[in-house]
Amino acid sequence: MSGPQVEAPRSHLPTHGRQVIGQAAPRGDIAAVLPVSEEPRLCTVRGVFCATARWSQPIQTYAAVRQAVAWCNRGGSISAEPRINDRIRVPEVRLVGPSGEQVGIVPLAKALELAQEYDLDLVEVAANARPPVCKLMDYGKFKYESAMKAREARKNQAHTVIKEMKLRPKIDPHDYDTKKGHVVRFLKQGDKVKITIMFRGREQSRPELGYRLLQRLAEDVQELGFVESNPKQDGRNMIMVLGPHKKKTEAMAEAREAQAARKAERQQGGSPAEEPAEA
Template sequence: MSPATNAWPLGGPISAEPRINDRIRVPEVRLVGPNGEQVGIVPIGDALKLAQEADLDLVEVAATARPPVCKLMDYGKFKYESAMKAREARRNQAHTVIKEIKLRPKIDPHDYETKKGHVVRFLKAGDKVKVTIMFRGREQSRPELGFRLLQRLAEDVKELGFVESAPKQDGRNMIMVIGPHKKKSEAKAEKAAARGPREAAEPEAGDQG
């Protein structure tokens, strides 16, 4: 285990292995208890004794502070939980799908309802939706038309999703991202429950997952 070279915030991600227990070679430390309580500045010997009595580790969490900040914790458990959280975050990131819908600022009512239906379907499936307003010719001088259309769409689907990225101009286009209220896993579970045990065991035709 190599000594930490950078400080890391309490409870934050670990960029390098911190020093623990007798690897912490300083005269005194600012000690934080296992529940986040501030113990104060204590000699390193006292801090190590407290850790041993509590059957915990003394972990340096802010090496560049003067004196360094150390916390009493079960370091093995902490590392395990951090690894699980990181794995879950990667899994959720890998499953994030962004669908795209393109609209014209002067879209007719029927086309609007059709496009809105697609957005509703995507959000119900737990997918994010990137909505792009495409301006052509003189329409580029009327960005407010696109902004109002995006606001209208966000309002129409607010029960299913929220504006994750507010409307912004991108060249000739205006873009907004709507995120689903429900995670993809929740949407799938609800869909399977609605189909019933017999149907849920069979893949639905055209189901993209």
């Protein structure tokens, strides 16, 4: 069964090429055939679908319909990249020069002419402004610098990793010290540590052994970490999670500083000592 038909006030539509609003969409939803200069775009009122622009927000009011009309008439691009040069479809823009100076509101044709004179691109940097803000720049260079900044940001982004350390309830003292050393190293790196006590056979009837071992380990590393998740039984295992006091970014910064200091010491130790000059 098709949805209800709604006739939107035609005064809200642009004066050129007015089309019918209220035609039923293939799914039976309310639809609007939007007027554009090149080709029509079909937008449904519920779960909006644009054949070319792919408008993705629901339209429930006449105001939203008007917004959809304006959006589609501006081009309705789904690309994350800004519009540049002849892809900009507005009569006038607020122009910013190559050095950031304010040129003012100029016709689009004038802005494109200035872009050709400077051998630069006209890039729309604020599409939602009225009129849109455009800047003269080398778009290829801008994209490259933006990609490098994003790559550097991803490189420096800290990802907290959960390490795991498995122990037995009746662990040997030497093995315990070795395992504790690994836990200390993980916490210094800013990572969380999941401690798993594995019970076998009759050990399952004595869970207090696991509690005491986990409590002992938490006390031994309390200067570096804290108990984020208290000990709990998980089948044949008992689990506790330790969290670091230091953030991952701080741990990474300290590690880089320590590495630079060690490198400087090696360079100083490897350089030949200067002999004192004879009097």
